[in-house]
Amino acid sequence: MSITRLVRPELRSLHAYDAAEQVDDTIRLNANESPRRSTIGNFRRPLNRYPEVRPQNLQSALARRFGCEPEQLLVTRGSSEAIDLVIRTFCRAGKDSVLVTSPSFSMYRHYAEIQGAQLIEVETLAAQDFAIDVDTILAACRDTTRLIFVCSPNNPTGTVLPRAELERLLTARGEASAIVVDEAYIEFGDTPSVTELLGRYDNLLVLRTLSKALGFAGARCGAVAGPEVVIRILSAVQAPYALATPVVECVEDALGQDQLELAEEAVRETIAERERLAAALLRYDFVHKVWPSAANFLLVRFADAAAALRHCQAHNVLLRHFGGSLGDCIRISIGSRNENDQLLDALDTLRDKGHD
């Protein structure tokens, strides 16, 4: 079984871009580069040279970190690029469909719209902490449904799809759809990554990012992991030289042992702050619900979300409001202890104004 049959027919036999050869200790007159090495920045590799078409060291290091083989992983410019690549590779404009759950991360819709793919939205179970219902997903699938995005832990609800339910979805769709599990927030919960399942399910793709737990949103680095044959096609679709030399070197450094230990400590702090903030928020009369979260944010229902948002903004604290079915909710990212205290100070003044 292979989901390569779901790839746009014109891309199935696409070859990787034929880039100029790069060989160490040679005189490189084959890529129209400048011979003059720039003095800007302090990089290990010369900036006058193109980076590797695909950064091999980084690919191996990220594969080790994410628990797959290097050939099962493509390094991308944030997981946002991976979402775009997957949709462009699998969906024919005006014909194929992408299934997303709602509420969830809006970028799936954004890239589906850009590609001209149809969007099927399946509501999560609001009364059950926005649990994803696999039976509703299966009932909503059409013949054209190439991709099913499952965000776990989900943004903005913090909900995790249990492993057994994911496996039920993978099995039921088989080679009819690729299941794309977005694990942007996986490090903040206690469930292991589903990259473990890559050897068992040929229709599984997993998105990972360095923007959250590792703290490198500014470096723009993420990855998509999946079956080797699919990764090869995604790699052929991705722009050559996608990862710039400064990014490659920054991320190589970020994956050093001491940096990883610092990142783990930061994750532990975020989890502790998440629990402290959740308990503190529940003490306000105007906070009606704080959902359990396996991520670095909390979804909170307010008596008057718009007023709370405005009030916090006036106190220099920005929060995220989504509207729609979450009109009475606000998503609060977990900041440092000091930042979270400033949020609580702002909410104290809201309480003291007599808001209820």
Ligand SMILES: Cc1ncc(COP(=O)(O)O)c(C=O)c1O
């Ligand atoms: C669920 C989810 N996936 C992917 C992303 C994109 O992350 P990045 O492109 O920074 O890797 C985000 C960003 O907020 C997200 O919430």
